[in-house]
Amino acid sequence: MDLGVDSPYFSYGIVMGVFKSLAVKPFNSCIATQEIQLSKGGLFMTALEIVYLLNVTLLLLHEIESAYVKEWEILHLPGKITGFLLLHVPILLLFFWGAVELGNGTTAGEIIALIAGAEGLLPFFVHKLLVKRKGYFESTASNVIIYLNLLTGLASAILAVLALIGKIS
Numbered sequence: 001m002d003l004g005v006d007s008p009y010f011s012y013g014i015v016m017g018v019f020k021s022l023a024v025k026p027f028n029s030c031i032a033t034q035e036i037q038l039s040k041g042g043l044f045m046t047a048l049e050i051v052y053l054l055n056v057t058l059l060l061l062h063e064i065e066s067a068y069v070k071e072w073e074i075l076h077l078p079g080k081i082t083g084f085l086l087l088h089v090p091i092l093l094l095f096f097w098g099a100v101e102l103g104n105g106t107t108a109g110e111i112i113a114l115i116a117g118a119e120g121l122l123p124f125f126v127h128k129l130l131v132k133r134k135g136y137f138e139s140t141a142s143n144v145i146i147y148l149n150l151l152t153g154l155a156s157a158i159l160a161v162l163a164l165i166g167k168i169s
Contacts, residue, residue: 048159049102052113055120055152056095061145062123063088069136075126091119107167114160120153 071077072084079086098116101109123146127137137146 046102048110048113048156048163049099051152051155051159052102052116053099055149055156056098056116058145058149058152059095059116059120059123060092062142062149065137065142065145074131074133074136107164110160110163110167113156114164117153117155117157117160120149120156122153124150 067081067084070081072080077083077087094112095116098109098112102113103109123137127133127146137143
């Protein structure tokens with residue numbers, strides 16, 4: 001099966017490649033930084049890079065929905081839409097910087113992946129446990145984003161810790 005970027009199976013191939021690499025190898029620090037070939041052309045990414053990108057993409061999708069439902073009103077954040085947008089500038093810069101640093105294989109990238117992993121847990125805890133409001137973040141799409149974000153956030157945090165531990169030991 002061709003899993004090249006132009007293939008309809010590309011996303012499926014990424015997810016299955018990550019799970020296959022996790023299932024086949026012993027669970028140790030090497031797994032986070034082991035490269036996975038995503039296409040015949042030589043596109044390689046580590047499991048941590050893939051999970052990080054999935055996690056921050058889901059976080060961004062959640063934040064798009066958050067702007068749509070005026071989350072600043074739900075959470076009583078000051079500044080309305082302007083404050084909400086300004087709050088996200090450093091977050092977006094951190095996400096982009098993290099992707100660059102992970103691509104370079106730096107410790108900074110792994111630390112940012114750990115932070116983003118923790119952030120991936122927030123939509124679930126905020127909207128499903130702490131500040132649950134009827135009619136908000138209840139659609140199928142919203143639930144898929146929140147629950148997948150919970151999984152990718154946890155995976156990103158675990159893989160980041162494993163990568164950091166691998167550098168220490």
